[in-house]
Every structure is written in structure tokens, then in C-alpha cells.
Amino acid sequence: MTKLRTLSESDLPAVTAIYAHYVVASLATFDETPPDLGTWRAKADGIxxxxxxxxxxxxxxxxAGYAYVAPYRPKPAYRHTLEDTIYLSPAFTGRGLGRLLLGELIAQAGRTPARRLVAVIADSGDPASARLHxxxxFxxxxRLRGVGFKHGRWIDTLLLQRDLPG
Known part of the structure; x- marks a missing residue:
């Protein structure tokens, strides 16, 4: 049975582990060292x-996965723009969970003062994230060309956006 819900403190070890997989084994994130549990706790508290x-x-x-929105950039003029983040445990990809998470994230972000949602996607050759968005x-x-360098490769980022409901 699949359930979407708000993050709880007890979820943070799983969130930390899911993200660590992508840091170490993929180009989906430009982080090169997995953040620890304390870093995730602070990030979640801020969000x-x-x-x-x-x-x-x-x-x-x-x-099986997580999703959140955060401010797109720290400068005040960006205050009405959010950026989404979605990661699924490798054991749970291909089951429609990303679409469920993103749909609910869009709905909830639409109840904030924000008016635009942005996705910044590492264009590593896997079209799944862009296709989902x-x-x-979105x-x-x-496209920002060659702005990331990881695992011996230069990587573009694809920028996508959509209006928020509300």
C-alpha cells in the first residue's frame, strides 16, 4: 500500500540513505559527498x-522516496519562486511514485505565496526526471551547458518551470 505523507523525524535516516545513493552512484546531483543525518535534519527543519x-x-x-520544495534562490526578489527536489529509492523506481509525489508537491506548493515552481535537472542522459516534470x-x-563536473564528465543542467495553482 502506498501512502504520501509529511516527513517525520524518523524518516530522516531513509532520506539520508536514498540521497547518498544518488550522490555516490549517479550524476543526478552535483553533490560529491553525501550529507550526513545532521545536515538533513537542519535542511528539513528549514524547509x-x-x-x-x-x-x-x-x-x-x-x-520509498521523498520530495520537497525550497526557495529557488536566496535573494529577496526570488521569494515567489520555489525549486522542487524528488528522489526515489532505487528499489522503487518505475512505479509511478515520482508522479504521485510531484503532483502532491505542486498542489501543496500552490497553497504557499509562491507563484512559480522551477526544476533544475542534471542532464546526464537519463530522461526520466525531465519526462516526469x-x-x-513543466x-x-x-539549458546551462557544462556547468557541472562529476565522475569525469561535464554535465548540463536543464531548467524547467511551471506556474503554481492557486
């Missing part, structure tokens, strides 16, 4: 403390 959604997908009692109403806004 939730700002009144923004941080969701988990739970399948049969196991955290496009299916949820449109391409641009």
Missing part, C-alpha cells in the same frame, strides 16, 4: 519551518 512541503512516499511501511506541466526554460 518545514518556512511553511513549505517536505513529503515522503511510503510503500508497505518503507520510505513535463508530464506534470516547460523547458533553458
Amino acid at each position: 518545514v519551518g518556512a511553511g513549505l512541503p517536505f513529503l515522503v512516499a511510503e510503500v508497505d511501511g518503507e520510505v 513535463r508530464a506534470c506541466g 516547460e523547458e526554460a533553458g
